[in-house]
Amino acid sequence: MNRVTAILGTKYPIIQGAMQYVANGKLAAAVSEAGGLGVVAAGGISSEQLITEINIVRKLTQKQFAVNLNLQYKNVPELVKTVIEQGIKIITTGAGTPKYYMDDLKKAGIKVIPVVPNLKIAQKMEKLGVDAVIAEGMEAGAHIGQNSSLVLWPQIVQNLSIPVIAAGGIATRAGVKAAFDLGCEGVQSGTVFSVCSESLVSDQWREAIYQNNNEPATLALGMPAIRVLNTARAQEITQKNLSQAELMNNLNQGFMTAFKDKNVENGVIFAGEDVNLIHQKQSAQQIINELAQGLEK
Known part of the structure; x- marks a missing residue:
């Protein structure tokens, strides 16, 4: 075995x-x-x-x-x-x-x-x-x-x-x-x-994964790094000069926007590089x- x-x-x-x-x-x-x-x-x-x-x-x-x-x-x-x-x-x-x-x-x-x-x-x-x-x-x-x-x-x-x-x-x-x-x-x-x-994620969340195939798969933010889907909100966060604590707060808020409010583009989705598969x-x-x-x- x-x-x-x-x-x-x-x-x-x-x-x-x-x-x-x-x-x-x-x-x-x-x-x-x-x-x-x-x-x-x-x-x-x-x-x-x-x-x-x-x-x-x-x-x-x-x-x-x-x-x-x-x-x-x-x-x-x-x-x-x-x-x-x-x-x-x-x-x-x-x-x-x-x-x-x-x-x-x-x-x-x-x-x-x-x-x-x-x-x-x-x-x-x-x-x-x-x-x-x-x-x-x-x-x-x-x-x-x-x-x-x-x-x-x-x-x-x-x-x-x-x-x-x-x-x-x-x-x-x-x-x-x-x-x-x-x-x-x-x-x-x-x-x-x-x-x-x-899974209880929304269909909007799923589509963000499925339609990601021709885009950069994910972004790694901060140190230690955190990998998220390359949404508009994630890109906005990367352009800010945030402390690690501020980064985590922004990511958590963005996650809830995507997860609970089903607003994917203005939210944050944690995902691995295998989204393209x-x-x-x-x-x-x-x-x-x-x-x-x-x-x-």
Whole structure:
């Protein structure tokens, strides 16, 4: 058995990315039901909201799913407590180190899989006792590292003994094959699932992805860099001399304009460079079927 599927308890070693506000219970359930690992993003929500999303997943599927903890939020200790009390078996983490919570998480029998942007952090995570790492190249959406996937994946594979899951620019079967050819044992995809039929993004949001094929795919703003779709609002932000805090505030406001108000051109859409590989709406099942071709052989 593939080491990642053994850890995940899924049919395929495919994880859905933890896109804040987009990765809700409905999307996670659809991905898990299709044979991958659905992920509920806990970043920016309360413990009560997280419980609501967990209950939605459990109503829609009996299969394994995970919760992502964005470690930059102040309520992470409360969310960790909630994850343990709710009997969640797998978490992914980002935007910080899970070391402060490892004892409690491991005592609860929870598998911990952090997202890492470079070899140094990956090695620290292995020493910490995590179960696997998600090596995310700079082709990914939202917060990105400085290493490209084709360099990052094999570098981490060659220097770790735990399983490495590839992320950053994977939207097709060819991307999955490349990741496995470079030694990875699983993949994580975000942008392609963000526009699947079960996602709650608007049709305007989806069209912005589909129609982006002849435009510069994405812009990387700030330091650390944040990758977004090349909308008019994103271009306007790049022309301002903003501090990192001001940049994040502008990006968050723009995100809500695109996400809640469905005003895409005047908003901000976090997306990976693989937008140019995504051409039409598919269900989570159709996406999983494409990504998983050949994985059972």
